[in-house]
Amino acid sequence: MTASAVQIAWDRALPNLRAAVDQGLLSARVEFSSNVTVEEWIHGEPSLGVYWSVPSSRNWEDRWGRSISLLLVEVEGSWHLRMWGAKWFDDWSTHKRTVATVFEKQFDAPFLTDVTTATFLSSLVVEIKRAILEVEEARPTTGFQVVSLGDYGYRPRVEEQNLSISPAVDSEARSASNVPLDVGPPNRPVEHADLPLKNPDYKKDDRIVPQDDQETPLPESGPFSGTDGSGTLESTTTRSPVFGAHRTGHNSAWQSATSGVCRR
Amino acid sequence: MASKFKYNGLLEVNVPLDPGTFLDGSIDWNDIWELGSNPVGRLALTAQLYRYVAPAAYKTECKAVRDLSYIPTSGSTWLTPLRCDSAMEAAKLLALPHVPGYRIGPVWSLDVAVDGVAARISPPRFGKTGGAWELTTTRRIPFGERHGLK
Numbered sequence: 150m151t152a153s154a155v156q157i158a159w160d161r162a163l164p165n166l167r168a169a170v171d172q173g174l175l176s177a178r179v180e181f182s183s184n185v186t187v188e189e190w191i192h193g194e195p196s197l198g199v200y201w202s203v204p205s206s207r208n209w210e211d212r213w214g215r216s217i218s219l220l221l222v223e224v225e226g227s228w229h230l231r232m233w234g235a236k237w238f239d240d241w242s243t244h245k246r247t248v249a250t251v252f253e254k255q256f257d258a259p260f261l262t263d264v265t266t267a268t269f270l271s272s273l274v275v276e277i278k279r280a281i282l283e284v285e286e287a288r289p290t291t292g293f294q295v296v297s298l299g300d301y302g303y304r305p306r307v308e309e310q311n312l313s314i315s316p317a318v319d320s321e322a323r324s325a326s327n328v329p330l331d332v333g334p335p336n337r338p339v340e341h342a343d344l345p346l347k348n349p350d351y352k353k354d355d356r357i358v359p360q361d362d363q364e365t366p367l368p369e370s371g372p373f374s375g376t377d378g379s380g381t382l383e384s385t386t387t388r389s390p391v392f393g394a395h396r397t398g399h400n401s402a403w404q405s406a407t408s409g410v411c412r413r
Numbered sequence: 414m415a416s417k418f419k420y421n422g423l424l425e426v427n428v429p430l431d432p433g434t435f436l437d438g439s440i441d442w443n444d445i446w447e448l449g450s451n452p453v454g455r456l457a458l459t460a461q462l463y464r465y466v467a468p469a470a471y472k473t474e475c476k477a478v479r480d481l482s483y484i485p486t487s488g489s490t491w492l493t494p495l496r497c498d499s500a501m502e503a504a505k506l507l508a509l510p511h512v513p514g515y516r517i518g519p520v521w522s523l524d525v526a527v528d529g530v531a532a533r534i535s536p537p538r539f540g541k542t543g544g545a546w547e548l549t550t551t552r553r554i555p556f557g558e559r560h561g562l563k
Contacts, residue, residue: 191510192510194510196510200536214537235538235540237542296505299495299546
């Protein structure tokens with residue numbers, strides 16, 4: 150069977166599979182607001198992916214995500230349909246993902262030959278509904294895979310290279326005691342401190358004036374010793390209570406001078 | 414480029430001006446470049462993106478490039494900032510349906526119009542864990558270097 154024939158057959162089957170997914174999600178009482186995503190032709194392969202309750206990275210959501218995926222594969226000249234179900238938990242505080250494979254199934258794919266298409270698809274619809282319900286109700290306690298969540302292409306500066314998080318695979322199996330069980334919606338409200346408002350790698354540089362600089366007393370002799378206040382900044386090494394210590398780049402004196410003038 | 418500013422009417426100091434910045438002293442410029450709280454925005458601005466393709470798909474792609482001078486994508490082109498040299502690791506972290514033969518890239522993210530799947534962490538599928546960032550585009554993207562994966 151040629152690649153184009155497989156493509157045509159898969160495209161014909163997809164509407165039935167999508168309908169099965171819809172019915173399966175409805176029968177499993179998956180809410181509309183639970184971030185359902187359905188994808189086809191993932192990475193160009195004849196496949197279907199259904200994800201729901203997907204935890205968002207933006208809010209560090211700590212709920213379990215659900216996933217069903219189907220893939221049409223050719224093994225030694227014959228075509229098979231493989232189906233996986235998985236639940237996963239993203240721990241954004243440790244940047245770790247815990248994945249539990251709920252099931253893995255394989256079917257022959259006679260619908261490619263147009264002989265028993267209707268029969269096979271009707272049985273497949275039942276299987277998909279059952280799979281969604283199975284994943285929704287699964288409470289995995291063992292058999293977890295743990296990986297590090299990847300970074301997003303940020304190339305750290307040279308001095309931060311050793312501190313960066315690499316997406317290397319963590320081969321250590323996580324003990325079940327460390328994995329929060331999926332017991333429904335999170336019972337802990339999202340606290341403000343949990344929100345990723347700041348990059349943990351962020352380090353304030355020396356342009357920020359330390360607090361104690363504000364309390365440095367005026368030198369007895371220096372650029373501000375004149376009685377009329379018209380001193381100059383000839384000596385840049387002298388610490389000034391007004392401008393803080395030696396800064397580079399954006400000077401707070403400039404910022405202070407313009408902040409009263411230029412308002413957004 | 415420098416400009417003189419008065420402070421309290423007493424002093425005039427020469428301050429280097431940064432062209433292209435808005436003259437608002439209330440802005441914390443460190444936060445502008447931070448973007449740590451917005452990984453998607455940061456990815457869209459700063460990342461180098463790669464594709465992981467199967468050997469057979471790459472041959473088809475090369476033929477199409479030879480004939481058409483661009484990569485024709487009937488659907489989506491999947492990209493990721495993940496850079497790794499191991500085919501199995503790429504397949505696992507990106508939850509690929511196949512084991513890739515090549516890594517194509519890098520492509521600067523500003524050269525990619527992300528009009529498909531917005532940047533996200535790849536969900537588990539096909540029995541693999543996912544966990545790397547991925548996005549898709551239906552538009553043409555620049556060519557990239559080819560690296561064979563181990």
